[in-house]
Amino acid sequence: MTHLEITRRSFIVTTAAAGGGLMIGIAMSGPAQAAAGMMPNPWERATAKEGQEINAWIVVDPDGTTTIRVGQSEMGQGVFTAMPMLVAEELHVDWKMVKVEYADSNRHVRNNNLYQRMSTGGSGAVRNSRVFLQQAGASARERLREAAAVAWSVPRDQVVAKDSVLTAGNRRGTYAEFATRASQVQLAQEPAIKQSGQFSLLGTTLARLDTPLKVNGTATFGFDVKLPGMVYAAVKVVPVRGGKLTSFDFNAIKGRPGIIGAYALKPVGEQPFATRIDEGVAVVADTYYRALTALNLMPVVWDLGPDVAINSREYKARLTEAVKLPGAVGRNDGDTIAAMKTAAKTVEGHYFTGYDSHTCMEPMSCTVSITADRVDVWGGFQNPPGALAVVAEHLGKQPVDVYSHTTFLGGGFGLRSRNHEVRQAAEIARQVGNRPVKMLWTREENERQARGRPAAMSHLKMGLDAQGMPIAFYGRFAGHSAAAQANPTAVANGLDSGTMNGIRDHRYKIANTLIEGHIRNTNQNIQAYRAPGYEHNLWHMEQFMDEVALAGGKDPLQLRIDLTKDLPDWQLVLNTLKQKSGYRRDLPKGEGMGVAIGESFGSIIAMCAKVSVSRRGQLTVEKYDVVVDCGNLVTPAIAAHQMQSGIVYGITDAIYRELTIDKGAVVEGNFDTYPLLKISQMPVVDVHFALAGGDKWGGMGEPATPPAAPALGNAIFAATGKRVRDVIINQADLSWT
Amino acid sequence: MALTLSVNGRNYTVDVEPETPLLWVLRDNMGLVGTKYGCGIARCGACTVHIDGQVARSCATQAAAAVGKTVTTIEGLSPNSTHPVQVAWTELDVPQCGYCQSGQIMAAAALLAKRPRPTDGDIDAEMELNLCRCGTYQGIRAAIHRAAAIAGGAR
Numbered sequence: 001m002t003h004l005e006i007t008r009r010s011f012i013v014t015t016a017a018a019g020g021g022l023m024i025g026i027a028m029s030g031p032a033q034a035a036a037g038m039m040p041n042p043w044e045r046a047t048a049k050e051g052q053e054i055n056a057w058i059v060v061d062p063d064g065t066t067t068i069r070v071g072q073s074e075m076g077q078g079v080f081t082a083m084p085m086l087v088a089e090e091l092h093v094d095w096k097m098v099k100v101e102y103a104d105s106n107r108h109v110r111n112n113n114l115y116q117r118m119s120t121g122g123s124g125a126v127r128n129s130r131v132f133l134q135q136a137g138a139s140a141r142e143r144l145r146e147a148a149a150v151a152w153s154v155p156r157d158q159v160v161a162k163d164s165v166l167t168a169g170n171r172r173g174t175y176a177e178f179a180t181r182a183s184q185v186q187l188a189q190e191p192a193i194k195q196s197g198q199f200s201l202l203g204t205t206l207a208r209l210d211t212p213l214k215v216n217g218t219a220t221f222g223f224d225v226k227l228p229g230m231v232y233a234a235v236k237v238v239p240v241r242g243g244k245l246t247s248f249d250f251n252a253i254k255g256r257p258g259i260i261g262a263y264a265l266k267p268v269g270e271q272p273f274a275t276r277i278d279e280g281v282a283v284v285a286d287t288y289y290r291a292l293t294a295l296n297l298m299p300v301v302w303d304l305g306p307d308v309a310i311n312s313r314e315y316k317a318r319l320t321e322a323v324k325l326p327g328a329v330g331r332n333d334g335d336t337i338a339a340m341k342t343a344a345k346t347v348e349g350h351y352f353t354g355y356d357s358h359t360c361m362e363p364m365s366c367t368v369s370i371t372a373d374r375v376d377v378w379g380g381f382q383n384p385p386g387a388l389a390v391v392a393e394h395l396g397k398q399p400v401d402v403y404s405h406t407t408f409l410g411g412g413f414g415l416r417s418r419n420h421e422v423r424q425a426a427e428i429a430r431q432v433g434n435r436p437v438k439m440l441w442t443r444e445e446n447e448r449q450a451r452g453r454p455a456a457m458s459h460l461k462m463g464l465d466a467q468g469m470p471i472a473f474y475g476r477f478a479g480h481s482a483a484a485q486a487n488p489t490a491v492a493n494g495l496d497s498g499t500m501n502g503i504r505d506h507r508y509k510i511a512n513t514l515i516e517g518h519i520r521n522t523n524q525n526i527q528a529y530r531a532p533g534y535e536h537n538l539w540h541m542e543q544f545m546d547e548v549a550l551a552g553g554k555d556p557l558q559l560r561i562d563l564t565k566d567l568p569d570w571q572l573v574l575n576t577l578k579q580k581s582g583y584r585r586d587l588p589k590g591e592g593m594g595v596a597i598g599e600s601f602g603s604i605i606a607m608c609a610k611v612s613v614s615r616r617g618q619l620t621v622e623k624y625d626v627v628v629d630c631g632n633l634v635t636p637a638i639a640a641h642q643m644q645s646g647i648v649y650g651i652t653d654a655i656y657r658e659l660t661i662d663k664g665a666v667v668e669g670n671f672d673t674y675p676l677l678k679i680s681q682m683p684v685v686d687v688h689f690a691l692a693g694g695d696k697w698g699g700m701g702e703p704a705t706p707p708a709a710p711a712l713g714n715a716i717f718a719a720t721g722k723r724v725r726d727v728i729i730n731q732a733d734l735s736w737t
Numbered sequence: 738m739a740l741t742l743s744v745n746g747r748n749y750t751v752d753v754e755p756e757t758p759l760l761w762v763l764r765d766n767m768g769l770v771g772t773k774y775g776c777g778i779a780r781c782g783a784c785t786v787h788i789d790g791q792v793a794r795s796c797a798t799q800a801a802a803a804v805g806k807t808v809t810t811i812e813g814l815s816p817n818s819t820h821p822v823q824v825a826w827t828e829l830d831v832p833q834c835g836y837c838q839s840g841q842i843m844a845a846a847a848l849l850a851k852r853p854r855p856t857d858g859d860i861d862a863e864m865e866l867n868l869c870r871c872g873t874y875q876g877i878r879a880a881i882h883r884a885a886a887i888a889g890g891a892r
Contacts, residue, residue, distance in 0.1 A: 076832075207830060210835070211826070211830050211831075217811035232765070289765065362773070362836040408835060411836060443776045644872050644874075644876075647872065648870075648872025671778070679860065679878065680864075682875060685875055
């Protein structure tokens, strides 16, 4: 027995459980959920009652419960807490009465991008939404005050709004009482929003609203979506990007239990690169395990295509050759070549970082339901309107007839920003026909369809004067360009804007800088990573700056301070690091400290890593001190967690992770061959804020990743005298005597 | 074939191939989706449950092997998130994306059942196979110590 009722914002499901017994709802209610401030299905309203919408972001229920809608996707970075805080700061709502839900992407599309920013990336949730979210809160607050002023026949400036209560003299009313009238108020002028220094809620630590759902297993991730009559799809794509599906033998598996069908995945028409389907095959069954088992047993013949000769070693050699040659000019200050000739000393460093995958703990998934009058799609989308658009385009539907429902994301890091998996799921659902399909990737598919970090190489050369100060910086870069891959004609001068991030935009005061680049692509698919460009290029740049300092007889931290004297925010960060970290270079051999700094996504972050390395080369990462200037803080605990997160991400990649390409295909597939950092290897992380304040608002999700790896590399050198330049640390011999 | 399994104090009869991993039976047949898939080879811990009180990786445990035993999943760890591990996790706001956290919590609960006052070394050893890409390890370590204190009567 199944019964399905789709309302505007909620899905109420009653279905007989396959194992017997009755499951009611994907949305269960209970004390833990009530405390959570949101539903386990975060696209649903947290209260059943009809509330009064004051504006698109704010709904006040009769009991005063206030729902604040969130346009950004929750992938661990805390937007379900930080975004409503920006509204609540102005709304003067009682925080205990705040509930959250995702903004409706269909409404966003129908109403001319109503929620302004519904794509999550670029560490932009706070800094790119802050003004309009504060404005939404302030405008609603003033309408509430005005409604009360009119009712009480007093001037609006005599009405105080505080903790969801309006007062004027001895008159008192709640937001709930005035919500309907407030929604009808016309203001001659929208109120100004608060600025740095005027905040009372921002800057304080509040409990995350999603935590209660994440300690009892109820938070719904893309993998967990459940619909009546739903079937499960397992997929396998051609192991070599650019290859094709030749044939598969469905007869070999069709008699197995629960099997519904097997379907070819082929690109249809002209699909943009970002969401183009890799050729492959899907098997659909009544449970995922049956689908997956049958898929693995089904004979499949591939045409591996033209790129079967590509392998990591050959590609690295191509990059090595490329950086020997002058390239397209990305930055040219002064006359570097002439200045280099006058240098008393030169230093050169040659660095490489390989392909890598995001490895979200939750592999990719997407669920699609196609009915006569509408299409619904569920998943962990970093770009829900994009998911909606891809589905509409693929199925030939009007966007207004497509509803994308964003779940919790089991990690994002850029992987879930392009919606290529959404097209794949839509294509399977289209072929299956009239029943919902949940498509799940195995860990192996997740790594091998990676679309992760590009490989990159830098050859960096610095000329020093007689005092050891840098006078000429000549950098040559070669690597894989996502932009060029997506649209070769968009890269007119042989460079793209992001691939050289972290080198081309270095902030050091060096009179002469020449940066050149070469694009060298392979068949691997590349897209946004955590801090694209910066993530790999600071491994090159900030280790090189240590080499420069030491060659010139300088203290590496002091040189960074001396080269940024005209950047007050950098001075604050670096001097704070000097003070907090106790950075020193006189530790016994086998112990070392290393520093690195980077500015990305509006935030300046400097780190000091402390390591020990045994004589046999066993590395222990003991401690990180982190100093961050993100200008202003929304909530310190979440910010500090993002610093820890960025460090773990950065050092995991530096120690363990380079995807091996062999015969055109990714070799690694699972944690046995492609590890993550373990709890036993986690350094102690101390976070220090050195905030510039004012109008500066920096991102938090990405900027801590890039400096983590070079700080580690510099600490390893300090401990061992060994510089790891062009391999993952785990492959380097760190032994010493 | 029909298997009867005891999960969270309730008997479920499911029609599955006996070699089906317990993970998928919990998720697809019983609707208990709090237990997560991460790797399928017992190397990430997202699928951690208790079988007769011991940590088990449900992705690499055949359903038939759990017949006649007591299975506990995150949904059955406590009513209303009152297990000391859940209380400590909430106090310290440990989760980020949250996907690995069911497994982390189940592993931590089993550790505390065995060692009520675990050392950092105990935590390293017992939590070694529970991976977290968000990097919540510092919070996990602190929360395990806090849970031990709560279980020991601290406020």
